[in-house]
Amino acid sequence: MAPENPDPLVRLEGVRFAYGENEILKGVDLTVRRGQVIAIMGGSGCGKTTLLRLIGGQIMVDAGRVELAGRNLAEISRAELYDMRRRMGMLFQFGALFTDMSVFDNVAFPLREHTDLSPELVRDLVLMKLNAVGLRGAERLMPAELSGGMARRVALARAVALDPMLIMYDEPFAGLDPISLGVIGQLIRRLNDALGATSIMVTHDVHESLEIVDYIYFVSEGRIVAQGTPDQIRESQDPFVHQFVCAEADGPVPFHYPAGSLDEHFFGKELRT
Amino acid sequence: MTELLRNIGSMAINGVWRLGLAARFFALLLRYSGQAFLRFHLTIREIYYGGFLSLLIIAVSGLFVGMVLGLQGYETLQRFGSGDALGVLVALSLVRELGPVVAGLLFASRAGSAITAEIGLMKATEQLKAMDMMAVNPIARVVAPRFWAGVLSMPLLAAIFSAMGVLGGWLIGVVMIGVDEGAFWSQMQSAVDFRYDIMNGVIKSVVFGVAVSLIAVFEGYDCSPTAEGVSRAITRTVVGSALAILALDFVLTSFMFRGQS
Amino acid sequence: MSRTTLDLWVGVFVVIGIAALFFLALRVGNFAGVDLSETYTVKARFDNIGGLKVRAPVKSAGVVVGRVDSIVFDTHTYRAEVEFTIATRYEFPRDTIASILTSGLLGEQYIGLDAGVDFDMLGDGDLVQMTQSAVVLEKLIGQFMFDRAGAAND
Known part of the structure; x- marks a missing residue:
């Protein structure tokens, strides 16, 4: 695809990561250009969320490098990392709203923590952000009173409160009804373009993502196995992509978790004696 | 047999490991406490939840403990013909031991468990991670205010407990049984030393406040982020706090009060 | 709960606590006794x-x-x-x-x-x-x- 802006905001090179013995990522290369919305897709437990946590600096790579706006995350101090995070927004899987604060206070939280704006200005900004996600009328509600889709939208308003340069979404579509799902999808695209931000989305919802993203990476077993624009993906003959897009049960992604042979597992005792 | 030894070994290693983890956590907590003090209204909020809301249970328990001390103490003292010394008995047992210890135990089960549950749930629902991703340090924003609120509330709660206890003893001893009012107070005053008895009691309650608050925030922050993990962490807070209070009480008492009869 | 109400109740709590300490010091203990600082x-x-x-x-x-x-x-x-x-x-x-x-x-x-x-x-x-x-x-x-x-x- 032809990038509008060739300067990459995020670049991963040969990234390896393991939780103890369990190797999650086995050499991932990935580039996100400014202004793009990209999706990282793959089955559950393939290391997608780990990729997001690496980009956010929550965990550090074992090998390779993660570059954010030209800075290697492994080489910067905690203070610098926190500076970077002020320009990042992250939407967690279930929103992660602060349950002891109202919707208004949740969205105001990053503004109050990081700026010295007057209460009136904070109020105006919060209402603007809430308006953008269509929940201006819900400012007084507590998170417990919101539906899943509404909570996700409030969390989105909170994530963009400081007008970030990079927005990350961890499974933004998980557990939503089709209408909320469409709303969130459109919001992701609209907010990205309106803020001039860059978005990375981790998801396994193919059809919704194909509608809104610029570029897609497929991850399987710790590696990038396919990539391309939505059009390329739709027409791809790659067996993995085909299995994913058409939601087939078996294929390159096996149905079975790796196990010994059936005989040995079921009749192990008899066979050994 | 080797199985048993291996279990004991792994328990010991685990215990030491967690102790080290808690110590490192405490160091981090102190490091970020400055930020928490700059925004003291966060701590005030937690004093309301941890301290003020514990007020009623502490006051009522103190009153009852004092009344029981009044009844039992008079019963025993009477045999030696020294019912007048009831005030001394009630005041000394409360100020030196029961005040800090029982208030600490109540505080651990009332406020400590709530702190653990709150922090644990914030962890389980990724609120702490979200905060960290918003470049807000959760130790400075969430943990430190709760810790310091506990440390500041404990001595006040212990003092309230002791004061209510003395009133309870007075109620039973003087008002109901009829010990001489003058003897009750004057004997108490001549036997209870401000620096020696009361200040040592206050020091004890501060130490218990540090221990209970640290255990509560650490268990919450360290729990595994599931429903089961949070409930286990709460149990560990209550049990660990109780053990810590009683063990520390023994150590402190043996240092503070060994000089005197 | 608004911050001023919160401040009020915490203020009440601290006053009660300090009053309890004063009660212990003056009524229960002999604070008024000998001053052994010098x-x-x-x-x-x-x-x-x-x-x-x-x-x-x-x-x-x-x-x-x-x-x-x-x-x-x-x-x-x-x-x-x-x-x-x-x-x-x-x-x-x-x-x-x-x-x-x-x-x-x-x-x-x-x-x-x-x-x-x-x-x-x-x-x-x-x-x-x-x-x-x-x-x-x-x-x-x-x-x-x-x-x-x-x-x-x-």
Whole structure:
């Protein structure tokens, strides 16, 4: 695809990561250009969320490098990392709203923590952000009173409160009804373009993502196995992509978790004696 | 047999490991406490939840403990013909031991468990991670205010407990049984030393406040982020706090009060 | 809950807590007693201190003026050496007598100071020359029996 802006905001090179013995990522290369919305897709437990946590600096790579706006995350101090995070927004899987604060206070939280704006200005900004996600009328509600889709939208308003340069979404579509799902999808695209931000989305919802993203990476077993624009993906003959897009049960992604042979597992005792 | 030894070994290693983890956590907590003090209204909020809301249970328990001390103490003292010394008995047992210890135990089960549950749930629902991703340090924003609120509330709660206890003893001893009012107070005053008895009691309650608050925030922050993990962490807070209070009480008492009869 | 309400209730809590501390200090304890922030230390040697304990009061004319600091056995004189502090505002002549007394028949033991008439005052580290030991009940009874026996033989 032809990038509008060739300067990459995020670049991963040969990234390896393991939780103890369990190797999650086995050499991932990935580039996100400014202004793009990209999706990282793959089955559950393939290391997608780990990729997001690496980009956010929550965990550090074992090998390779993660570059954010030209800075290697492994080489910067905690203070610098926190500076970077002020320009990042992250939407967690279930929103992660602060349950002891109202919707208004949740969205105001990053503004109050990081700026010295007057209460009136904070109020105006919060209402603007809430308006953008269509929940201006819900400012007084507590998170417990919101539906899943509404909570996700409030969390989105909170994530963009400081007008970030990079927005990350961890499974933004998980557990939503089709209408909320469409709303969130459109919001992701609209907010990205309106803020001039860059978005990375981790998801396994193919059809919704194909509608809104610029570029897609497929991850399987710790590696990038396919990539391309939505059009390329739709027409791809790659067996993995085909299995994913058409939601087939078996294929390159096996149905079975790796196990010994059936005989040995079921009749192990008899066979050994 | 080797199985048993291996279990004991792994328990010991685990215990030491967690102790080290808690110590490192405490160091981090102190490091970020400055930020928490700059925004003291966060701590005030937690004093309301941890301290003020514990007020009623502490006051009522103190009153009852004092009344029981009044009844039992008079019963025993009477045999030696020294019912007048009831005030001394009630005041000394409360100020030196029961005040800090029982208030600490109540505080651990009332406020400590709530702190653990709150922090644990914030962890389980990724609120702490979200905060960290918003470049807000959760130790400075969430943990430190709760810790310091506990440390500041404990001595006040212990003092309230002791004061209510003395009133309870007075109620039973003087008002109901009829010990001489003058003897009750004057004997108490001549036997209870401000620096020696009361200040040592206050020091004890501060130490218990540090221990209970640290255990509560650490268990919450360290729990595994599931429903089961949070409930286990709460149990560990209550049990660990109780053990810590009683063990520390023994150590402190043996240092503070060994000089005197 | 708004921040001002919160502040109010926490203020109430702190006031109650401090009131409780004051109640303990003034009504339960003897805060109004002797001020031992500025003191001087005096020594005295006794043949027998009886049941005197560290931190026991030092009284003069029934008023507490200080506390016992340490009690050691002096191997040169084979006597008990007692160190006690006295509040600086109470001064005693050099020829003051220190005796070990008992409050009530079975009460705690304390040091009583009977002021002398000297113009020089006791200073920090001085030794009280004249002392009177504790009355040991067994010795007293023993002496009484001995005297009675002697009287009977006469």
